[in-house]
Amino acid sequence: MSKDNIEMHLLSGKGCDIMISPMSASYVPSEDEPNTSEAHRHDYYSLFLLEKGLIKMFVDNECVMMSGPSVLLVSPEQVHHPSESSVIKGWVMAFDGKIIDREVISSLEHSNSEICVLELNNNDLSFLNNLLSNLHSCVSNRISAPFEKNLLHSMVSSLYLKLANIHWSKNLHCEKASKSRSVQITQNFKFLVRNDFREFKKPSMYAEKLSISVTYLNDTVKKITGFSATTIIQQEIVGEAQRMLLYTGKSVKEIAFDLGFEDWKYFTRLFSKVSGRSPTAFRNDRKIIRSEY
Structure with a gap:
């Protein structure tokens, strides 16, 4: 071990606040993204949706095994890197946390040390797949329209609202979210x-x-x-x-x-x-x- 600092991958400075792509063996959401095989963290939030296959990833040195359909959410502070995968299909998305309402993010993470993995049923998977597919299409074919950025941000917000509801439904013992x-x-x-x-x-x-x-x-x-x-x-x-x-x-x-x-x-x-x-x-x-x- 010789590093003095944990490697940081930046979304800021790329001229965009959302990146999304179909999942590949490298989990890389864009061609010019730095190498992700080594332990690193981001200045943005990351989402890994696995539709099928197997992923083994380390998050803060905890081994996370994903066997689809499931979603892994990684916050900017968490250090992670992929270990291995097998016949994977899904989506990888990175985005600026400012897009999402603080209350929604807070409902999915209690502290930086927690790892958020959600198992999905068929209805949840279909909903999220359609939303991510449409989001990918909009990002890939982004046009200069007055409300295009608002549209993209609202789609990411809708995605996280759905995930927050899934998380809530699996933790019914928790106090209902409120604006108290x-x-x-x-x-x-x-x-x-x-x-x-x-x-x-x-x-x-x-x-x-x-x-x-x-x-x-x-x-x-x-x-x-x-x-x-x-x-x-x-x-x-x-x-x-x-x-x-x-x-x-x-x-x-x-x-x-x-x-x-x-x-x-x-x-x-x-x-x-x-x-x-x-x-x-x-x-x-x-x-x-x-x-x-």
Whole structure:
């Protein structure tokens, strides 16, 4: 392991905010996309719809086995790469997360460390296949019309709304999505944590940004997620630390400093408390697990 940083593939700068193509063995959504066989992450969201065949992919070093029909959603922070595939058919799509309403994305992901895979029935597969096929046709034959961009964005939004409903139907024990103040506060808090956890480590800092009290923030987040605000922050910190331990050659000290900790020993204690083992033990253990696949 010699990399100092996790490789980042960029959608920004390509002059588009949506890329889509039929699935190929390389999972590449465009001909000029960088090599995806090595571990990497994006500055955009990715969707892999498998209609038939078999895909083995690593997401944050977890082995994900897809045997169609199913959908894998990958967020910008998650490190991933394909391992193997067999007789695959489906779609690969990449898009700017700004297209999708924050509430819809939040309903599909509780934290950056979670992997979202949805199994599809025949009706769901038919609906998504038709939508992706039409989206691909529009992207491939994009015309200079006044509402063309709006049309494309609405199709991506419709796709994710359908996936959110599928996810909800498979998790009926979860509280129904709503636009209540509690849900909105929790979604905004998680959005801030995702972007600012390197700088802000305490709930009070986020409460100030949200113009609410720390007590109200904690009570609200606990009610909606089942976790305290502190736990959500720590999960994001440790999740990113785990990626850096797995996919870079940086030392524990370097990782601690990159994540905004002046005291690397304190970072080590925090990591050990949250994950149940030290950073070094985690790195070594995951190497052993990975070698078994």
